[in-house]
Amino acid sequence: MIPIALLLLAIGYLLGSTPSGYLTGRWLKGIDLRDCGSGSTGATNVLRNVGKGPALAVFLVDLGKGALAVLLAKSFGLNDWMQVLAGLAALAGHIWPVWLGWKGGKAVATGFGMFLGLAWPVGLASFGMFMAVISIFRIVSLSSVVAALSLPLLMILSGQSAAYLSVSLVAMVLVLWRHRSNIQRLIAGTEPRIG
Template structure:
């Protein structure tokens, strides 16, 4: 029963906004009020460049990775692990510390995949990199990786709770990228 306390811990960890913290520490504009208005690594790159974006990306991935690794070290069952995965992701999308207005969740979802299985994380990040190398569009890379993630979970992990959780995460990622999808379809996404 105590292992369920990891779920609110994961949500709170996910609620820490790397983008906002990095921008404040580096003297950059608030990402919620500049660029696309999204507190994520891509928008931080627009505002502050590659270094700020890389730090944001690492922070967002770590806040997904850390709670999942703690859950795995404690040996929780896959139902609890799935709840921890989703809570960390949800914390990034709807952070309690920042008025429930968060990012799109790509880097945090990468962090949780790495925590569940390093091979899963490599498959997802490899997909993102391959699509980006070909198309040079970050959102397209994220969308393709999101669509393939449940399949990778089925292939690599094979657990029904985790497959369902990552299918839900992928659905939410697609929904959060709906404006990007519209721009992609119109040929206006770069």
């Protein structure tokens, strides 16, 4: 099982590192998203610099990267910890893609996909938190931070395994770390709203 597990971790990383947002910016607008807006290659920066339709497509692809990494591990009968590692490999690939000089997105959509793969009720509940906050405040980063903060609590309330709870804590920290500049702007009252 060790060779299969290692192969699935590598596949998870490569899935995650597929630069969907970057390619969308290049193909549709001839821009490098790393030089625009937040510098992220994720769906939010695509929304601001390319448009709504492309942003939705990037969001769905990025979501799929996280979910597929976990579902592949599940399909091979790997335990909860290996499923978590496969999901984290996809997150790492999205944040630090080998193809883009280790500068990628903030991993919110990929993380959402990972949690849908691990425990879909928790993933959906976290997405509900995201949608509630964005509908009230129209700030993507605030919605992402609130959804990330809710993950460990949702894992505990739904009685998930120690592996799943652990990854929810890691994902929360990763999202907060990747959004540190957004958090500074939120505190300063300068974070942009959508619409």
